[in-house]
Amino acid sequence: MTDDCLTGSDSVTRCRWPGNDKLYISYHDEEWGFPETDNAKLFEKISLEGFQSGLSWITILRKRENFRRAFCDFDLEIVSKFGEKKIKALLSDEGIVRHEGKIRSVINNSQRALQLIEEQGSLAQYFYSQSQPVEDGDCVKKSIPSQTERSVELSKDLKRRGWTWIGPTTLYAFMQSMGVVNDHVAKCEIREMVERERKKLFLT
Template identity: 50%
Template sequence: MNKTRCTWPGSDPLYLDYHDKEWGRPVRDDQTIFEFLVLESAQAGLSWITILRKRENYRKAFASFDPAKVAKFTEKKVQSLLKNEGIVRNELKIRAAINNAQRFLEVQKEFGSFSNYIWAFVDYKPVNGKRKTTKQIPATSPVSDALAKDMKKRGFKFLGSTTLYAHMQATGMVNDHLTTCFCYKK
């Protein structure tokens, strides 16, 4: 029996698996939240499927998304990453990931966890988008605007409102599965 899904994953098996098992599921684990911050910022200007296909390469290149390890990356490591064909070799994005790991650790220290910080923007529970069509899904929201503004003030880079709204969707801070999708009620 075919499942009714959101339309955006199309028929790509990797995309379908991501949609069915990850996208929109609430994530409160700091390392996974950091993973999505790195991947979402790398995605800026590219398609998400491109990043999904490079995800395992990112995992290897970015110390399994351990923010404490990434925060200590040296200039030598940056130069090595710029030669890594398995990731997006954009120097600004690579340097942003390292900077963001450092800022991430600062936020963890201040709030006890990054999860505590970011989920406070939605009162610690997912926002139900109640979208009937893909056209109703926004690129940003007042919450992603506020989050982007606060994170910029804290020194984060490559994480504007659109990127952070995508992050909110990916980590289940907002449920933008279409109401007809089998994942909507999960």
């Protein structure tokens, strides 16, 4: 065990932040940092990062199935057509985070995402164009930043495009989750698995 790693009861050494929570470990080992190219899944990720603002990620993770149900699996075409009646229903849904600003932001951003897809071909095409196969100093960072110059630039660009609730900290968390950067620490056994998948994506 090191300061930034934890060896679990399964003898796997991984980033410390999942602790011993089974749901968190599953997310860390199977999702966090692995590339994703599906539009709906990417939109889910960026939307949930927005809902997480001011809360812990495990809180959102435990409510994720409720969010998927409430937002129709984050189908862009469906969510983009949500109106006031649906917003009222969402504000009464105890299974999700009932924050009107964040809910309206998801609807707005679904519309902006459709525009981005029309322009760029896919959300993946846009977001991964912000990356490189290996980020400078990824595995030797002394500390994981909350935002970077790249996430600041990306936030500004999305805001120019009409997206909301999309600050640089939210964007960096999204970049981590979808593998734009690989922030698994150097001794985490999942790190190399993530890096292999990232290289496959960037070299195709």
